[in-house]
Amino acid sequence: MEGLPPIVDLRQSATALRVQRGVMRLLRQAHDFCCYAEVPLRNGRRADVLGVGPGGEVWIVEIKSSLTDFRVDRKWPEYKDFCDRFFFAKPPELDPDIFPAEEGLIVADGHDAAIVRQAPHAPLASARRKALLLKLARLGADRIHTLMDPIDRL
Template identity: 70%
Template sequence: MNPAQPLLEPSLTDGRQSATALRVQRGVMRYLRSVHDMTCFAEVPLRNGRRADVVGLGCKGEIWIVEIKSSLIDYKVDAKWPHYKEFCDRFFFCKPPELDAGIFPEAEGLMVADGHWGDIMRPAAHDPLPGARRKAMMLKLARLGADRVHALMDPETRREDLF
């Protein structure tokens, strides 16, 4: 490392999230951790090139994906959300309290969250992952979590694919 260059502080976000989305993310992750005993990962790159906003991993290996929608425009311009469903057992949208719940498809799970807490408004269908896909996701999450902790401990070794 060049001593003249300042060390960059590692970040837990990739800079693309709005302030509202970050508040919703915080609340939904607190909720999943406290109520459902899930370990949560934010901004998880998936094998199909998509990036899940929040992935929750339960103590029995269940995987939930939560797609955060911070505004009506955010929801309307997003056509990629169906591609997340092949990587989880349950799929949810999550919205801030001020966003109308009626815009979301009734067939999908729905959560609400603010910067402090969250809750499930509508349960998600359970569609269990095939064994090989579950194993691939578990390995992905284990490696991603370890890489992110390592990047926080030693910023000089940051990998570009952490977010």
């Protein structure tokens, strides 16, 4: 499919990739979520991690690898229209007090992660959930196809 991002975003810092790995492990192992990295949304934004739970619940996790990364990126409220819960994720060395107290917070490294503040539950509208889940099914299938037959992507 034309215009899809690569499975691994080479623009991410090494710290962000470590946090992403820990977040995805946490969601999969502790919450039985299936995760996608770098998911393009209808509003033009791209979610760092999007997880889908066994009941269809959608969580988006925005990774911030440094204070500068957090300060310069103010688009994060635009993700909240595409999930039931929204979290920030940070490496252990980043001060947790920089993040808004009303948002979920995950601390992660390359091995593991922990939810230190649960995100509020704001259920998606059913039509948006259906459209998003269909998009994710197609995105996942396309990513698998690309892994199986990378030449077909050209």
